[in-house]
Amino acid sequence: MSHTELIRSPLVAQAAAVANREVSARALLEAHLTQIDARQPAVNAFRAVAADSARHAADHADALLAAGQGPRGRLFGVPVAIKDQICTRGLVTSAGSKMLENWRPPYDATAVSRLVAEGAIIIGKTNQDEFAMGSTSATCAFGAVHHPWDLDRAPGGSSGGSAAAVADFQAAGALGTDTGGSIRQPASHCGLVGIKPTWGRVSRHGAIAYASSLDQIGPLARTVADAALMLEVIAGRDMNDMGSLDAPVPAYSALAAAAAADPDALKGLRVGVPTELMGEGNAPAVKAAIEAAHARFEALGAILVPVSLPHTSFAIQTYYLIAMAEASSNLARYDGLRYGHRAEGARDLEDLIARSRSEGLGPEVKRRILLGTFALSAGYYDAFYGKAQAVRALIRRDFEAAYATCDIIASPTSPVTAPRLDVRQDDPLAIYLMDIDTVMSNLAGHPSLSMPVALDDDGLPIGLQLMGPHLGEETIIRAAAAYEARHPFAGRALEGRA
């Protein structure tokens, strides 16, 4: 295989090539590093490239293979990228913020250590919206990320650097975090598969907290099988996260492979069509593509079931109240005293903390901290945070009712495709409204997956979102794998574009 073919092949195939010694881990890594070198100035997917430590790890992997002591693990020798929001021992972890510009964690996130334990090589940290607050990756303190297919566009966010890196073959797969759609929406915009697991399926230990009750770590990859394998590796109980679920981890990758091979995999699957998410708020191309996907499901033997999620219209307000309230608390630790940005020449303690935060945090982060602080303040708690939690319970109940009649729910991942970077959005509310499709799963704590199903008139990917019930990863992964096998994403004709 040429280097180009190599880096364009799926993660699973790259792992097999290293294991079978068709290519050395070092050569595979160098191919990716070459791609990063070529593309970083234009795409800016990476916050930091860990070339030295990655080369060291790749050489070690090759030595083990040469000594007949490998492969060790299912991701042996495969370069993966990690969102800057996720802690990597000794490797800069800034969460896209000037506040943490030079911060190097003394520990690895559990998801990272599990990838490494399976032999993955951490190739670098990817750019993102500051503290995962945004949906364009343009609020990053280290420059906006550009869509690899169209540099004038945003890759989505907040895990935009991870999405751009994987879509642009700079990494075989990547980890992102998803609080309100931050894995699925960039996956949708970049033509990737992204999974937001059930809250607690993957340990949050080492994921810098944005909104604790909504945050999850998950994979971004180019195929369902790749994403399923990564999820399988990182999922499971972790004693460092009391919210992590003590439930066995199914063999997602084997289930995906079996569903892909089984022509009857979708027979009898009840696919919910959510009335409230299929309306005119969607771009026409998106609406048409998702309707076509529904029809394909039906043609493959699935049963389409109209379902209603009546509280959808309150989801955005509910999501932002909860997310901002929790963010105002989670980001209180950035006071410039123990680590992170510290202002010079402060008059006193209060001035030091105020100025360090004013200088270190960007406008969108400040906006959310201020709104969240207000929502939790005395006299407003019941009206805002308390009310939002009540609506959240109603949304969960909506899903319960829906899953009494269907197995999965299939909607758009985003009402639009990748937006242009030069169209300045002055109205944050308009941007927030674009999260309507994705926030529901976070509020319910349910798993949700985005997979590419079509291109719009500009040749930009359109994502289909498959939502499942609590711990229903297995069901949505099987459905996605079966669909993908019959209708491989046709958006890969990238020559000349990139």
Added chain:
Amino acid sequence: MSLPGTWEAVIGLEVHTQLKTISKLFSACPVGASRAEDAATDAADAWMNGDDDPSDGVNRDIDPLTLGLPGTLPVLNAEAVDLAVRLGLALGCEIDHASRFARKHYFYPDLPKGYQISQLDRPLCVGGAVRAVIDGEIRKFRLNRIHMEEDAGKTIHDAKADVSRVDYNRAGVPLVEIVGEPDIRSAAEAVAWLKSLHQTVVWLEVSDGQMEAGNFRCDANVSVRHKGEPLGTRTEIKNVNSFRFVELAIDSEIVRQIAVLEAGGRVVQETRGWDEGSGTTRSLRSKEDAHDYRYFPDPDLPVIHLDPARVASIRAALPELPLARAERFSGELGLGAYDADVLTQTRERANYFEAAAVVSGDPKTTANWVINDLLGALTKAGLNLADSPVSPAALGELVALLGSGTLNSKLAKECFAAMMAAPADKPVSPAAWAEDSGGQLNDPIAIGVVIDAIMAKNDGQIAQYRAGKDKVFGFFVGQVMRETQGRANPELLQQLLKDKLAG
């Protein structure tokens, strides 16, 4: 202190006490230097003097969670929950089987996350009471709640060098806050309440309860009113760290509030601090400056679902509590109220006494020996009860030898002194000591021989005695005791001497 006219004080106490756990409330980080507080203080001093050697103990008990590093998550220490439940059960609280944690926000350098993990709407323990002896009667003072929270670090200000430093050893150490209802009516009652609670937490081995080290801290809410009137405006006196200061601070605050009201002023709701120098309280911050803590349920920590079996096993393991034990000592064992109280000051002391009393078979005499001889001797030797050279069994044996007449009280004291002085690896057995010394002389013929010999040499004294000078009797007792090295049975001696002197 009695108050003028119809004035009445209304007082409620809140106590923070550190739980005696191996690790911190939300991480496996050990609690070490934060316990050995004196060492830590010395180390802090050294540190302030520019000695940055990390071996000095400052910022030694830290880990990523203690420092609030990004990405860390709290993991609840089950041992801390068990200790808090133990305290709650001992104080008669209801245990909430679905308790939860909340975040309390404020910015301060010694608070690493910008919030403290505490409890608000669902504390672990609800209700209950502190029992204290007031004027000889056991009184119940209601509790509102007991909740768990994490301690903060310590900020050390060096005014000379114009720097402040923060030691995070204490950050994250588990605390319980015990919140009393305003059932207390005087500073003296407050001290009795506080001493009783302190005795209980130490008795239960829930906390070290070292007030001077700051691991048992008291806040007092004080207001005054005319009897029968609604509650007055209260002030809160923060962090008073000795029983004596609690009494002084409350009394001085009561006097201050009455003076303010009698002068036609009004009491301002505020937080006040005790100023040892002036012996008064002074304002720290007013209600207007109070923080809005923005409490909300901590999303990182699930509800604490306590298994009823776990609570039951903690209840089953509860020791007999001090007041119940004192009642048993006076009721079943026949001790006086004072002795029973002294012997139940600590569980260790009560255990010592009971173990000795079982061996001696004479609780009252044993109590006298523990209180009058043992405790005094230990204090003099600068020893704790745990380090006593005299074991409970040995003391019981000594009391038994006294009871059987093998030793008289003078010999018993000598024997006790020998036991106290014995090296740890060579303890003195009272029975062996009695045998070596010959024990008490109970033979009337032998005593008679000694008396005869002494009488033969003291005709003058005999004449004085027979002339009615009773005091001379003591001279003869002394002479016989000297001759027998104190071994003569005193009662027998008295009898024989009386007979012989009478002629």
